[in-house]
Amino acid sequence: MAAVEIPRSEQAFLEYVQAGGQVETTDWMPDDYRAKLVKFIEMHGNSELMGVLPEREWILRAPTLQRKLALTAKVQDEVGHAQLIYRVVEDLGKPREQCLADLISGKAKFHNVFHYPTKTWGDVGVIAWLVDAAAIISQKALLKCSYAPYARIMKKICWEESFHILHGRDVILAMVTGTPEQFELVQEALNRWWGPLMQFHGNPIPREEDPMFIWRIKSQGNEEARQGFLDGYVPQIWELGLTVPDPKLRKRDDGVWEYTEPDWAELKHVVTGHGPRTADRLAFRARFLEQEQWVRDAVLAA
């Protein structure tokens, strides 16, 4: 039996993680920490999985063999991430089948961006470049997660995500230096994705009030993440001659980005299962999950 170095009191545990302490699977942890951890990590797994469906159609439509290979590899990584993430959740006590059932029933959530349609190849570029960028900002902060098994898989996840951003940037650059119609495809996609991107990191709850930060599951607040995203990527957008559909967007002298307040009601509405593509994507997953149950049964049999 492993020796428990972490004292079995919520207060002492809190101090321990806030001082940078790391927690392993078999360590004692407060019920609230475990519950919040499972919910957070599960949502991440769900998001990686649901991110596959918007991109799937475009694998089939990729305009060159190279793009087909790159997009297939990117999406493959995302499924691999879901696999790693659900494994972590499973060791915390919630089996993967239960996570998938809760995802399909709508009981468990996934990130807003994966509830929206993809309409053109422009979306493929914008997603790989900017949606993945927004995700990486959060994921780099998770490298310091107090729960060590999750922090460890984040290392592999971040390494693989770095390929995705390169791919995204390359797709975008090819189009913005191509025909005027191709440039327009990118601009049009950016116009549609900007709103969800600004909502992605969540509403600006101060980090001291964010339970995820208090438990050091997250190591940065939502607004910090959003500012990091804007600082890193708005200059990249502008230097290509693209415009951001927010007239208020600007960087102040003190380095803080100002922008039109995102629609938090829309965010809430979408993540609670009412996004434009939520229902049919979940139904698509559900259909195949059911259809292939016999396969899982065959694999489980001795």
Next chain:
Amino acid sequence: MSEQVLLGLADDELVLGWRDSEWTGIAPMLEEDVAFSSIAQNEIGHARAVYELLSDDADVLAFDRAPEEYVCAPLVQLHLLDWGRTIARRWLYEVADEIRITALMEEVPLAAKINREEAYHRMHAEMWRERLAETPQFRAAVDELWPYALGVLPPEQRAELASRAGRDEVAAVERGANDAAFTELHAEMTMVRRSAPAGAQW
């Protein structure tokens, strides 16, 4: 070495790669989603390498022919979104392809490289075949696809296939008539590419 044979191989790998990548996001378990993605990428890679033996621009051969100009086998064209038939196709294709590829190795060095990668596909297909062998879904699928499998190979190689698959040779579904499902696949496959003038960069 017949260019037709090489083109047939490339078109088979291209279209099967496309079909295999249709499992993205919906395989019975996440692990197989990942595995099928690797198989699909390898197949596309093989297609590209063979197209490059035949032409300067693999993409032109891969995308820019009319549907009736592709010489892929009917087996790979089938739209199979159930696992029993998908695994049956994978297994049958790998058994047939091994015969074809090893025969090519004598004249085409690239075939040896492809053969080495295919070893993993064969392991994967065999692993699944063993697991599903006794299921009604798989057995029905192999029965259904067997005539198509024979059509992957030229007549002189079919007896060998029958022997390795442990089945009797029957009338094969031959290459030549690309069906409606393939035309649909081709339309989807080329829709983005066709949206810009020829030679546009992507």
Next chain:
Amino acid sequence: MGARRSLGGLMIYEVFRQDRKGQPFEHAGSVVAPDAEFAEAWAREQYGRRGESVALWLVPRDAVHVVADWADEFDLKYRRVDGYSIKARLKEARERAGTAGAG
């Protein structure tokens, strides 16, 4: 190592990977599979599809014997390097030999 040893008819395999020849094998995570053959196929994909590992060890979680508790009640410093005050003694020795101040 996680708490659970198996899930239904499936086994948990711990995966250790080697970055390149000569490097130690490091724990990289776990795969759940019905047998060693599936575990290998799936671990190859998860830990090698981008060419990031030259070798893997797959070990059923059952086979891993965890050791995580230690007793050092009497604080036997001599077993640890920091139990020696080398700095202080070296200073004294140099002073005696008249070599203090050099180096």
